[in-house]
Amino acid sequence: TQLLEQSPQFLSIQEGENLTVYCNSSSVFSSLQWYRQEPGEGPVLLVTVVTGGEVKKLKRLTFQFGDARKDSSLHITAAQPGDTGLYLCAGARNYGQNFVFGPGTRLSVLP
Amino acid sequence: DAGVTQSPTHLIKTRGQQVTLRCSPKSGHDTVSWYQQALGQGPQFIFQYYEEEERQRGNFPDRFSGHQFPNYSSELNVNALLLGDSALYLCASSFQSAANTDTQYFGPGTRLTVL
Numbered sequence: 001t002q003l004l005e006q007s008p009q010f011l012s013i014q015e016g017e018n019l020t021v022y023c024n025s026s027s028v029f030s031s032l033q034w035y036r037q038e039p040g041e042g043p044v045l046l047v048t049v050v051t052g053g054e055v056k057k058l059k060r061l062t063f064q065f066g067d068a069r070k071d072s073s074l075h076i077t078a079a080q081p082g083d084t085g086l087y088l089c090a091g092a093r094n095y096g097q098n099f100v101f102g103p104g105t106r107l108s109v110l111p
Numbered sequence: 112d113a114g115v116t117q118s119p120t121h122l123i124k125t126r127g128q129q130v131t132l133r134c135s136p137k138s139g140h141d142t143v144s145w146y147q148q149a150l151g152q153g154p155q156f157i158f159q160y161y162e163e164e165e166r167q168r169g170n171f172p173d174r175f176s177g178h179q180f181p182n183y184s185s186e187l188n189v190n191a192l193l194l195g196d197s198a199l200y201l202c203a204s205s206f207q208s209a210a211n212t213d214t215q216y217f218g219p220g221t222r223l224t225v226l
Contacts, residue, residue: 041220042115043154043201045216048214088154097167099156101153101155103153
């Protein structure tokens with residue numbers, strides 16, 4: 001069983017639409033990160049959240065950490081083809097421990 | 112300023128062989144972590160090196176070993192290759208990665224195929 005679950009597994013939308021992807025766990029995390037990975041490349045860090053209920057915005061991307069620090073969401077407004085990629089969440093259960101990755105949500109934004 | 116570099120880009124081996132993958136961290140970084148990413152999955156943590164020692168290890172057998180050199184570069188060695196070892200192997204570097212808020216920078220990976 002995965003420590004982190006991500007949903008949906010796949011998502012295909014038209015340019016300009018909004019979307020939300022989710023990262024869930026039964027475990028509490030001290031911090032959680034979101035990455036985007038494009039084909040042939042390594043993951044690129046988008047954001048780190050550490051406080052329950054925290055909301056961070058990065059241009060058209062909004063990240064939220066659940067109050068209980070067990071889940072997180074990523075909302076993209078007015079998606080663009082350049083947003084296409086594999087979105088990964090990764091959580092660390094305790095300070096100093098390595099991050100555990102979820103299986104990812106593969107997003108395809110069609111022009 | 113070069114980012115994280117990995118070599119080779121692609122590698123094909125047969126079962127039972129041994130392989131060595133190499134990683135050079137981003138300038139100024141002293142910590143290197145290795146991950147295995149199977150097709151359609153997220154990266155899985157193999158181990159982390161800091162000050163030339165293995166500091167943390169994930170759930171991988173002893174066939175997977177590593178080394179960090181004084182210049183902070185690192186190698187991942189896999190012995191007695193199995194078909195299931197076929198994956199993208201990612202290296203990530205950071206600076207004194209004891210803090211969970213530290214940013215890891217990933218390299219492009221080495222695609223290993225075991226036949």
